[in-house]
Amino acid sequence: MGKKPHQHNQSLDRGLRILDLYTRETHSLSAKEIADRLNVPATTLYPFLYTLVDHRYLEIDEQKRYRLGLKLLERVGEIHQVYDVRSVARRELVTLSRTVKANARLAVLYGNDVLYLEQEEGGPQANLILTEVVGLRVPSYCTALGKVLLANLPDYDLDRALDSMTLTKITDRTITDRGALLAELQAVRARGYALELEELQLGGACVAAPIRNSGSRVIAAISTSVLASRAHGKELARIADVVMATAADISEQLGYRHEMQEGKGR
Numbered sequence: 001m002g003k004k005p006h007q008h009n010q011s012l013d014r015g016l017r018i019l020d021l022y023t024r025e026t027h028s029l030s031a032k033e034i035a036d037r038l039n040v041p042a043t044t045l046y047p048f049l050y051t052l053v054d055h056r057y058l059e060i061d062e063q064k065r066y067r068l069g070l071k072l073l074e075r076v077g078e079i080h081q082v083y084d085v086r087s088v089a090r091r092e093l094v095t096l097s098r099t100v101k102a103n104a105r106l107a108v109l110y111g112n113d114v115l116y117l118e119q120e121e122g123g124p125q126a127n128l129i130l131t132e133v134v135g136l137r138v139p140s141y142c143t144a145l146g147k148v149l150l151a152n153l154p155d156y157d158l159d160r161a162l163d164s165m166t167l168t169k170i171t172d173r174t175i176t177d178r179g180a181l182l183a184e185l186q187a188v189r190a191r192g193y194a195l196e197l198e199e200l201q202l203g204g205a206c207v208a209a210p211i212r213n214s215g216s217r218v219i220a221a222i223s224t225s226v227l228a229s230r231a232h233g234k235e236l237a238r239i240a241d242v243v244m245a246t247a248a249d250i251s252e253q254l255g256y257r258h259e260m261q262e263g264k265g266r
Contacts, residue, residue, distance in 0.1 A: 214255025
């Protein structure tokens with residue numbers, strides 16, 4: 001095995017190696033069994049084991065044996081949701097891009113950034129801003145996708161996200177004041193879609209709407225990117241209606257029922 005780079009984190013490596021010991025045949029292990037398999041003293045493992053238990057990646061039973069914790073199941077659920085929404089959204093993005101004659105995109109919130117998962121090209125009449133985006137991460141606060149995802153966070157999570165952000169001016173239109181951004185996010189919640197007008201790139205605009213799962217939680221968002229000259233008046237209203245309708249269709253296919261959620265609020 002080659003020499004590990006200096007950026008390699010040995011503590012994280014050991015924690016991940018502990019998790020990798022579990023297989024379909026190996027459901028639980030004692031501290032000694034883990035130490036033997038990793039060829040390290042058991043006493044050096046306890047800080048790692050306690051930390052993994054504390055974060056619910058491991059559980060410990062009455063016999064002091066460690067097994068995989070429910071946190072991993074939560075993470076698997078998140079991964080499945082991402083794959084589900086991608087497969088469903090892919091079909092709808094085609095229709096959206098053809099209807100609006102612009103690039104259509106699917107994204108999720110990844111830390112404080114937007115991570116693009118899918119894109120459908122809108123043909124020769126589509127704008128050419130950020131043409132290759134799948135796998136790309138961009139700041140959330142200056143994109144329509146990011147705004148709609150931030151706007152639908154619980155208040156505590158939104159405050160924590162904003163606390164950790166630096167609102168850097170990217171163009172003259174970028175919102176860099178926290179109060180102004182919060183007001184914008186409140187407007188997004190009220191109207192059901194987000195608009196970004198030359199905040200990320202001059203000449204470009206974007207309209208985005210949220211995608212909800214069967215539990216009514218926003219798990220992703222879709223958008224269409226157009227030239228800024230189109231994001232006004234009746235044309236903006238038409239684009240927003242199409243994007244919101246497409247997001248609603250995807251949400252319904254994922255199990256979200258708007259009527260049921262309205263009934264809960266009565």
